[in-house]
Amino acid sequence: MLAAAADLDDGPRAKTPATERMCAVTRQVRPTGELIRFVVGPQGEVVADLKRKLPGRGLWVTASRALVTQAVRRRVFAKGFKRDVKAPADLADAIERLLVRSAQDALAITAKAGQVVCGFGKVETALKNREAVALIHAADGAADGIRKLDGLCRQIDGETAASRDFPRLTALSSEELDLALGRSNVIHAAVLAGSAGQTFLSRCQILVRYRLADDGDATAAIAGTPINTPKDVADDAADERAADEVRANAHDVEGLGRLNG
Secondary structure (H helix, E strand, O other): OHHHHOOEOOOOOOOOOOOEEEOOOOOOEEEHHHEEEEEEOOOOEEEEEOOOOOOOOOEEEEOOHHHHHHHHHOOHHHHHHOOOOEOOOOHHHHHHHHHHHHHHHHHHHHHHOOOEEEOHHHHHHHHHOOOEEEEEEOOOOOHHHHHHHHHHHHHHHHHOOOOOOOOEEOOOOHHHHHHHHOOOOOOEEEEEOOHHHHHHHHHHHHHHHHHOOOHHHHHHHOEOOOOOOOOOOOOHHHHHHHHHHHHHHHHHOOOOOOOOO
C-alpha cells in the first residue's frame, strides 16, 4: 500500500508495479484501471500515458473528465511533478479524443476478427440466436430502432439465470462507428463472443466513465455488469497494425471523409 500512497510512480519498469494508486486530485486510492497515468514529455508538456508504458515517473488522476479539468485548473501537475510543466487548457478534450480513437481501433480489430455484425436485421438475428454478447447503438441513432432492439435484450435478460443485464453501448456516434467499421451509416451493431470484443467493451467502459462525473452515473450509462479487463487481450502490436490499415483504407468508403480531419 506504500506504493499506492505515493503521488508519483517509478515508471512502467518498476519491479513491483502497484495495482492501486492515489489520485493526485482527490487524494483517494483507487485501482489503476480507474485512473489515467500522466508523464512529462520531452518539451515539458503533460502527456496522458493511456497504455501505461511511457518512460519516466508518472502521476495518476482518476479517469474522469471533471477531475482532469480540475487538475489543469488547480495546477496539480506542476505541484505533483514539482516542476514547471505545460498542461494545456484543452487537456480533458484531448484525452477524450484519444479514448474515442482507442475504442474505435478496438472495434475495428473486433470486426476484422469477425466478431461484429451491423444493420438492424443482422443484429436482430444475432440477438434472437443468442450469438451476441453486447449491443451497440449509435449515440445519435433513432429512438424507434433502439427501443425495439433493447426490448429483445430485455427478453434475453429475463431468460438468463444470472442476474446481469445485457450490455448496451451508446458511447460512439454513427460517424465514429462508420470510421471504425469502414462502412457508412452504421446505427446498430452487435458484438459476438471473442477476446477482441471484450477489449472493445472494456475500452468503451473507460470512455463512458471518463465522460461522466461519478462512477454511479457511468455504470448506469452502460447497461450491464461492469466489464473488468485488467489489460487488453489483443496484442498491442496487432492493435496498431490493424488500426493503421483501417486508417489507410478509410478514404475508400463513400461519405466517411478524412479520418484525421
